[in-house]
Amino acid sequence: MSVAEFFDMGGYALYVWGSFGVSALLMVLEPIMLRNQRRAVLQRIARIIRIKAGEKV
Amino acid sequence: MNSRLINWFKFSSPATFYPLAGRLVPVFTVLAVGLIGVGLYMSFFVAPTDYKQGEGYRIIFVHVPAAWMSMFIYLIMAFWAALGLVFNTRLSGMMTRALAPTGAIFAFLALWTGAFWGKPMWGTWWVWDARLTSELILLFLYLGYLALQGAIDDTRRADRAGALLVLVGVVNIPIIYYSVQWWNTLHQGATISMDNGSKMGVTMLWTMLVMALGFWAYTIAVALARVRSIILEREADTTWVSELAEVRL
Numbered sequence: 001m002s003v004a005e006f007f008d009m010g011g012y013a014l015y016v017w018g019s020f021g022v023s024a025l026l027m028v029l030e031p032i033m034l035r036n037q038r039r040a041v042l043q044r045i046a047r048i049i050r051i052k053a054g055e056k057v
Numbered sequence: 058m059n060s061r062l063i064n065w066f067k068f069s070s071p072a073t074f075y076p077l078a079g080r081l082v083p084v085f086t087v088l089a090v091g092l093i094g095v096g097l098y099m100s101f102f103v104a105p106t107d108y109k110q111g112e113g114y115r116i117i118f119v120h121v122p123a124a125w126m127s128m129f130i131y132l133i134m135a136f137w138a139a140l141g142l143v144f145n146t147r148l149s150g151m152m153t154r155a156l157a158p159t160g161a162i163f164a165f166l167a168l169w170t171g172a173f174w175g176k177p178m179w180g181t182w183w184v185w186d187a188r189l190t191s192e193l194i195l196l197f198l199y200l201g202y203l204a205l206q207g208a209i210d211d212t213r214r215a216d217r218a219g220a221l222l223v224l225v226g227v228v229n230i231p232i233i234y235y236s237v238q239w240w241n242t243l244h245q246g247a248t249i250s251m252d253n254g255s256k257m258g259v260t261m262l263w264t265m266l267v268m269a270l271g272f273w274a275y276t277i278a279v280a281l282a283r284v285r286s287i288i289l290e291r292e293a294d295t296t297w298v299s300e301l302a303e304v305r306l
Contacts, residue, residue, distance in 0.1 A: 010106070012113035015177050019116045019170035020097075023123065026162050027275060034282050041289045045304050048293060 069146040071288045072297045078281040078288075085278035092271030099264040116174040117261075122269040124167035126276055127195055128230055130160035134202075135227040138220035148284075150216025151291065153223060154206055155284035159276050161199035167192055179243055187236035188244035191229060198226040212291055 009016040100118040107114040134153045141149030171189065172182040183189065202219050209215035232239075237246045257265075292298050299305075 006101070009115070010112035012111065012115075012177055015113055015173045016115050019119055019173045022169055023119045023166050026166060030159065030162060030279055031282070034279065034286065038282070038286045038289075041286050041293075042303055045289060045293050045298060049299050049304065 069144075069148045071148055071151065071292055072295070074148055075285055075288050078285050082278050082281050082285075085274045085281065089271055089274035089278055092267055092274055094271075096264060096268035096271050099260075099267060104261050104264045105258070110178060113174070113177050116170055118264055118268050120167065120170040120174055121265055122272045123163045123170060124192065125269055126272045127160055127164035127167050127192070128233060129273075130156050130163060130276060131195060131198070131223070131227065131230055134160065134223050138223040141216060142220050142224075147291075150212070150220065151284050151287045152280070153202075153216070153219060155280045155287055156276075157199055157202050157206075158283070159279050161196060161203065163272070163276075164192060164196040164199055168196065175243075184243050186242040186244055187240035188233065188242050191233040191236050194229055195226075195233060198222070198229060202226075 007013060007017075096118065100115055104115070104118070106112055134156045137149045137152040137156070140146065141153065168189070171192075175184070176182050202222050205222055206215045206219045209218060234247075236242060237244055289298060
């Protein structure tokens with residue numbers, strides 16, 4: 001089986017890669033978004049703590 | 058009191074669950090990457106060409122696991138929702154909330170890959186058929202839950218309202234599952250059923266199961282990672298959060 005044949009998927013290229021491609025895209029994007037979300041939450045909390053510490057002084 | 062009972066409630070405290078989830082996320086991430094990697098290899102290089110659908114049938118290896126997960130995740134959400142309503146534990150609402158976006162993604166993927174499979178095999182992207190319509194309703198239930206949660210500022214009330222919506226919507230799951238038996242639909246019957254076992258070749262079956270296990274591991278990793286962020290957000294004012302190493306930067 002050649003590489004071109006593999007990507008052609010017996011004529012079903014659009015459907016097979018359209019399915020696997022979008023699934024892969026979403027399942028890569030979701031963890032990336034989670035990582036960004038976690039960073040944002042940690043920054044927000046760190047800022048709150050700094051502000052609180054500043055008030056005490 | 059029973060010691061096992063005490064242990065369970067101990068883990069329902071966000072402060073104890075947060076580090077536990079943190080240790081589990083990498084384990085399930087490795088499992089997910091490994092299983093999905095093997096599953097993809099099997100999907101394209103091991104599983105044989107189908108005698109009727111040629112290479113086009115390979116969509117099954119992502120379509121069926123995604124559809125399964127969309128239903129499983131909803132059931133797990135319903136479990137947490139019920140637990141939250143009965144025991145009034147904070148973590149239950151957070152777990153329900155953490156699972157919803159992933160469930161919505163899998164419901165969307167089940168519909169999307171289904172459309173990309175239906176077009177070449179049935180000649181149409183979409184039909185208003187019982188299986189497809191009930192799965193679309195499942196996607197709307199996920200989105201409705203997320204919208205409801207987002208609309209209520211008081212998190213405790215948001216959790217209770219969300220839990221109620223999830224529990225009412227659970228009636229849709231058996232409808233999806235049995236839709237292909239109850240109604241005359243374009244969608245084929247269950248590939249693997251509880252009554253008849255499997256109708257596929259052994260290699261195809263194993264490929265699908267490996268992919269499904271990979272999706273399970275992915276779901277657990279992602280849900281635990283998300284619940285950690287939710288715990289931090291909701292417990293931001295507590296001492297234990299302010300004492301965390303990752304916060305003290």
